[in-house]
């Protein structure tokens with residue numbers, strides 16, 4: 424927890440445009456399995472482990488104060504609560520995109536849609552066969568060290584190592600979230616409460632676009648992690664719990680705008696029977712039969728940087744023990760040079776979108792001087808941070824492009840240009856879902872997909888057939904989100 428809290432504090436600065444402080448209430452109910460004093464002790468520990476943090480410490484609320492601040496929550500059995508401040512990354516994929524931009528800027532290659540299909544360990548090098556999943560082209564790279572960071576697919580990548588004899592490393596635990604339409608009495612901050620069904624923690628998270636995120640579930644699921652979808656039973660569980668907490672919401676299936684599911688790549692332990700028993704720690708695992716190969720297990724989005732640093736340090740240690748080459752520094756000098764990598768600059772280096780002396784001053788200044796419509800300006804700042812300026816340049820330099828994507832009131836065509844030309848996007852799903860972040864909006868990006876596809880077609884040279892194939896692929900990808908487009912088109916209105 425100390426590491427998580429430390430990394431969270433770093434992210435509030437190094438990714439200030441993407442990671443924001445977020446207030447939550449923990450309500451105390453007489454039916455809770457955890458007693459108020461247990462939660463309060465937990466919170467004292469939480470504050471003690473994050474001493475010196477930029478966000479305020481927790482605050483205790485009486486029953487009266489809790490009802491005054493959150494009038495829409497269930498009053499029966501409520502005895503009080505705690506308000507605390509966590510952090511929220513609305514666009515997790517954008518964190519990954521910005522890391523990739525830095526990786527390229529540091530001189531490395533970024534190959535998207537490229538699968539490692541076979542690993543052949545040699546005397547000092549590991550040969551990795553790669554296949555471009557869009558073109559079918561294959562190629563081979565040789566490396567003294569390989570890091571298998573494929574999350575829930577770690578074991579399947581290890582299965583492709585020639586002569587592999589190792590044990591299982593990952594237990595994939597499925598989790599789902601619902602995106603619900605808002606309603607008049609909706610809470611103004613997040614609420615972290617205990618599910619009555621099974622005592623698990625569940626979160627209700629109001630979002631800036633007026634939708635409400637509710638999640639998550641926890642189920643051991645051995646299905647293909649890339650094909651997971653929120654089940655009817657998970658929807659029913661989350662709606663029941665949200666309605667118990669927020670009785671005036673009367674959420675029904677019809678209010679679920681869409682739902683998404685993912686797999687947590689937790690460390691495998693044969694003895695852990697329930698998902699809650701599985702360790703949430705992360706590890707860099709070496710493989711004695713394949714020197715130079717490392718696999719990552721566990722880990723959270725919050726601690727991705729720390730786990731990356733741990734992995735790189737293991738690689739550096741491995742390389743330091745490798746046979747010397749004449750052109751490189753020798754002995755202790757070499758080890759010292761390599762060791763310097765252990766003080767990773769990522770501890771203090773802002774991501775490209777936050778690379779400015781004072782992000783908050785920059786954002787405030789943009790609000791004052793920008794002549795763009797407020798919705799466009801706010802979106803550009805929230806998604807791109809200071810890189811909003813390069814989107815703005817793309818807009819200015821291409822006056823032929825229509826300014827806004829049809830069916831949206833804030834998404835600029837220039838963003839598609841930036842996604843394709845600067846941010847490695849190759850498919851419509853890449854652009855809509857993982858760069859423009861429209862899969863997170865009420866209609867799961869379906870409304871904007873056709874207009875985005877037309878711009879992509881121009882930039883990527885798609886003919887009419889390929890453009891249609893990309894649209895079909897988007898519809899089929901987004902079907903896993905179970906979009907409810909009828910209510911999605913009316914998200915800003917009262918859902919009843």
Ligand SMILES: Cc1cc2nc3c(=O)[nH]c(=O)nc-3n(C[C@H](O)[C@H](O)[C@H](O)COP(=O)(O)OP(=O)(O)OC[C@H]3O[C@@H](n4cnc5c(N)ncnc54)[C@H](O)[C@@H]3O)c2cc1C
Pocket residue numbers: 537538539540572573574575576580596597598599600639640684685686687688721722723724725726
């Ligand atoms: C419901 C849910 C809630 C969560 N909540 C939180 C939270 O509140 N806070 C938090 O910090 N974390 C949270 N997490 C955890 C976090 O999302 C994951 O731990 C994190 O995404 C794992 O990152 P990863 O890079 O290891 O795996 P992934 O993000 O799954 O990435 C693995 C990548 O490997 C690629 N790959 C697979 N096979 C191959 C191959 N053969 N060759 C090349 N590439 C391959 C895949 O395409 C994929 O892009 C949550 C997760 C879930 C599911």
